[in-house]
Amino acid sequence: MKTVPPATFRHRHLLGIEGLSKEDLLLILDNAIGFKDVVTRTIKKVPTLRGKTVVNLFFENSTRTRTSFELAARRLSADVINFDVATSSVNKGEALLDTVETIEALGADYVVMRHGSSGAPHFLGKAVQASVINAGDGAHEHPTQALLDAFTVREALGDIAGRRIAIVGDILHSRVARSNILLFRKLGASVVLVGPPTLVPDRFRELDVETVHTLREGLTDADVIYLLRIQLERQRRNLFPSLEEYRMLYGLNARQLRHAPDHAIIMHPGPVNRGVEISREVMELPQTLITTQVTNGVAVRMAVFYVLQGAKAHEQNGHS
Amino acid sequence: MSRTVIRNGTIVDPSQGLHGRMDMALRNGVVEDIAPEVRPESGDKVFDVQGLYIAPGFIDLHTHLREPGGESAETIESGCRAAAAGGFTTIYCMPNTRPVCDTETGVHYVVSRAARAGCVRVIPVAAVTKGQQGEEITNMGRLQRAGAGAFSDDGYPVMNAEIMRRALEYTSMIGVPVMEHCEDANLSGSGAVHEGAVSLKLGLRGIPRVSESTMVSRNVALAAATGGHIHICHVSARESVEAIREAKRNGVHVTAEVTPHHLTMTDKDVLGYNVNAKMKPPLCEEEDREALIAALEDGTIDCIATDHAPHSANAKDNVFDEAPFGIIGMESAFPLLFTEFVLPGRWPLEFLVEKLTVAPAAVVNRPWGTLQPGSPADMAILQLGQPYTFERRHLHSRSSNCPWLGRTMKGRVAMTLVGGLPVYESPDLYGKPQPVEKPGRKSTSTKTPKRKTGKSNKATTR
Numbered sequence: 009m010k011t012v013p014p015a016t017f018r019h020r021h022l023l024g025i026e027g028l029s030k031e032d033l034l035l036i037l038d039n040a041i042g043f044k045d046v047v048t049r050t051i052k053k054v055p056t057l058r059g060k061t062v063v064n065l066f067f068e069n070s071t072r073t074r075t076s077f078e079l080a081a082r083r084l085s086a087d088v089i090n091f092d093v094a095t096s097s098v099n100k101g102e103a104l105l106d107t108v109e110t111i112e113a114l115g116a117d118y119v120v121m122r123h124g125s126s127g128a129p130h131f132l133g134k135a136v137q138a139s140v141i142n143a144g145d146g147a148h149e150h151p152t153q154a155l156l157d158a159f160t161v162r163e164a165l166g167d168i169a170g171r172r173i174a175i176v177g178d179i180l181h182s183r184v185a186r187s188n189i190l191l192f193r194k195l196g197a198s199v200v201l202v203g204p205p206t207l208v209p210d211r212f213r214e215l216d217v218e219t220v221h222t223l224r225e226g227l228t229d230a231d232v233i234y235l236l237r238i239q240l241e242r243q244r245r246n247l248f249p250s251l252e253e254y255r256m257l258y259g260l261n262a263r264q265l266r267h268a269p270d271h272a273i274i275m276h277p278g279p280v281n282r283g284v285e286i287s288r289e290v291m292e293l294p295q296t297l298i299t300t301q302v303t304n305g306v307a308v309r310m311a312v313f314y315v316l317q318g319a320k321a322h323e324q325n326g327h328s
Numbered sequence: 329m330s331r332t333v334i335r336n337g338t339i340v341d342p343s344q345g346l347h348g349r350m351d352m353a354l355r356n357g358v359v360e361d362i363a364p365e366v367r368p369e370s371g372d373k374v375f376d377v378q379g380l381y382i383a384p385g386f387i388d389l390h391t392h393l394r395e396p397g398g399e400s401a402e403t404i405e406s407g408c409r410a411a412a413a414g415g416f417t418t419i420y421c422m423p424n425t426r427p428v429c430d431t432e433t434g435v436h437y438v439v440s441r442a443a444r445a446g447c448v449r450v451i452p453v454a455a456v457t458k459g460q461q462g463e464e465i466t467n468m469g470r471l472q473r474a475g476a477g478a479f480s481d482d483g484y485p486v487m488n489a490e491i492m493r494r495a496l497e498y499t500s501m502i503g504v505p506v507m508e509h510c511e512d513a514n515l516s517g518s519g520a521v522h523e524g525a526v527s528l529k530l531g532l533r534g535i536p537r538v539s540e541s542t543m544v545s546r547n548v549a550l551a552a553a554t555g556g557h558i559h560i561c562h563v564s565a566r567e568s569v570e571a572i573r574e575a576k577r578n579g580v581h582v583t584a585e586v587t588p589h590h591l592t593m594t595d596k597d598v599l600g601y602n603v604n605a606k607m608k609p610p611l612c613e614e615e616d617r618e619a620l621i622a623a624l625e626d627g628t629i630d631c632i633a634t635d636h637a638p639h640s641a642n643a644k645d646n647v648f649d650e651a652p653f654g655i656i657g658m659e660s661a662f663p664l665l666f667t668e669f670v671l672p673g674r675w676p677l678e679f680l681v682e683k684l685t686v687a688p689a690a691v692v693n694r695p696w697g698t699l700q701p702g703s704p705a706d707m708a709i710l711q712l713g714q715p716y717t718f719e720r721r722h723l724h725s726r727s728s729n730c731p732w733l734g735r736t737m738k739g740r741v742a743m744t745l746v747g748g749l750p751v752y753e754s755p756d757l758y759g760k761p762q763p764v765e766k767p768g769r770k771s772t773s774t775k776t777p778k779r780k781t782g783k784s785n786k787a788t789t790r
Binding site: 102123124125126127128131146148149180209211214215 | 523524525528529530531532533600601642646647648649650
């Protein structure tokens with residue numbers, strides 16, 4: 009395993025899939041292959057980030073994503089701090105800057121941030137020296153999720169170009185969907201969004217994707233069926249009438265799955281509402297890769313730290 | 329009382345169809361005469377403004393001066409100075425202060441603070457409903473006598489149609505407009521930007537166009553039913569334009585304004601989470617912008633108003649969702665619109681001046697925005713064509729939430745007079761109006777140091 013990071017990545021932060029080139033994406037995905045070897049062998053540690061400090065700054069709770077980042081950083085030998093954030097301040101932007109100034113004063117090299125407001129990492133990125141990694145901002149982007157999803161698709165199906173990805177559910181409020189749309193389009197796949205018009209408005213076509221409103225149409229010819237978590241909060245806002253109706257129209261069960269090609273794989277960013285987005289029986293199928301996604305998450309996040317470290321080293325050597 | 333003679337200016341006064349080189353005499357704060365040549369007499373103060381343009385002072389029907397209660401963002405005094413720097417000599421200020429301007433005391437407060445500032449004329453707009461709560465109409469008759477020039481719950485829509493009906497019915501007796509911020513609060517929800525491709529892309533909650541247009545339709549229907557005068561604030565969506573056009577065709581007493589930002593920006597300006605492109609109503613799309621320009625040109629929209637909305641940097645420099653809505657606009661309005669519309673040849677200068685002077689005056693049915701003899705000597709002296717960078721130092725507001733900082737502008741307000749007295753003079757004016765020592769002597773302005781050093785001297789203007 010090589011430990012000198014590549015110098016071809018030119019971004020200080022990872023704020024979103026937007027702004028990354030196809031080459032940037034492939035660089036991360038290719039490096040993740042090596043890191044997957046690291047995380048599956050007996051001694052799961054490399055010294056890439058030795059002496060570096062990674063701060064997890066989560067303004068929204070997410071044990072899963074935070075743990076994945078924490079593990080990735082530790083396996084690269086970084087010191088990891090999980091910072092508790094109080095969000096009671098009158099000005100959330102100011103509170104954010106205060107927190108980060110504190111963190112920088114403590115010498116953080118990386119800030120992994122999740123925030124409920126779209127664009128918050130971009131706001132932060134302009135103000136700090138540390139590299140900011142977006143771990144989810146509002147309904148905007150969740151780039152490492154999209155990267156781990158792409159990694160999983162590559163592992164299962166090979167090349168992404170020419171594949172057809174069906175994303176099912178609450179696209180309107182989903183940062184996972186936005187990042188995945190951008191990433192899969194950049195890598196040459198076609199994307200079809202599936203859901204009711206309240207959650208999948210046809211305006212999404214302006215992002216160069218298809219939209220359909222029945223699951224059956226979405227499943228036809230899909231190589232990847234990507235199910236999103238549906239949130240009860242949307243029902244309260246009348247975006248769909250009930251979980252029962254959602255399950256009936258968009259839940260994936262064995263009967264619906266027959267409309268998809270046999271080789272199609274099934275993914276979900278978690279946590280899953282079992283029996284709503286996906287039936288228990290489909291959960292058990294070998295082509296359902298939800299736990300593989302979680303495993304791959306660590307490897308992909310290691311690759312993200314790795315290429316960012318490469319960009320930093322490059323910058324410090326005065327090349328930029 | 330001595331007379332002031334302003335010589336050799338190009339007077340642009342759409343109220344009298346004037347556009348040409350003229351001299352002007354002022355006495356006792358009033359325009360005394362405009363003629364091809366006014367001969368200075370002994371004792372006259374004489375200014376030569378050769379190369380500069382003179383327009384009636386601009387009128388802004390929609391500003392927020394934040395005082396009382398929001399002094400960290402603006403005061404009546406700083407707002408007045410911002411107005412003067414923008415060539416505005418009469419401004420209406422909205423009542424969404426803390427406390428809300430919904431009592432005679434509140435109106436008197438604004439009037440007296442403005443008098444103390446001694447700068448531009450300030451007309452308070454009083455609230456339609458007590459506390460802007462949308463429940464109980466204010467003492468409109470008394471408020472008008474105290475000095476309120478219109479009524480508005482601006483910032484909040486009057487959601488209850490019955491209240492709006494009564495407000496329009498009642499004000500039809502007083503003869504002042506209800507200025508309505510048309511927005512269906514349920515449709516807007518917690519939206520931050522126009523609902524469209526940009527909101528989808530940025531993952532920001534959207535405000536649909538129908539949030540404005542359904543309320544415009546409701547309000548013109550209520551105006552039609554009551555005979556009241558509804559003034560639609562800051563129109564943003566093309567559907568709203570259609571509703572106003574239709575109502576005007578049917579003889580409804582409806583007027584409307586559009587802001588410089590809705591005329592020049594779209595939701596694409598939000599990309600990158602630009603908080604200075606966040607305002608209500610939100611910036612819509614290019615088709616909407618074109619519809620607004622066309623509506624101003626065909627008279628569907630009556631006038632330009634800035635919706636000058638100061639917010640302190642502490643509040644505005646924030647993550648997008650948390651940043652308050654609104655930008656300032658008085659200092660930039662003329663330079664921006666001149667640069668964007670007049671210089672490229674889309675509008676004649678008279679058109680822009682009209683929409684900033686007699687047109688807003690007509691909305692509130694006042695004999696203002698003119699330099700006809702006998703009128704107050706309120707005027708904006710303009711320098712056109714010299715490029716410069718619009719910067720923080722051009723702002724006189726306490727706030728700097730302005731999207732045009734750093735932009736090259738090619739028109740500026742050189743001087744603003746209210747009642748014949750200067751209330752603003754551009755500090756970096758090239759070829760500033762020079763007092764002439766002896767009556768009748770030719771201008772010596774070409775010898776001023778500013779002219780020699782002005783590097784803009786050589787710059788091409790187009």
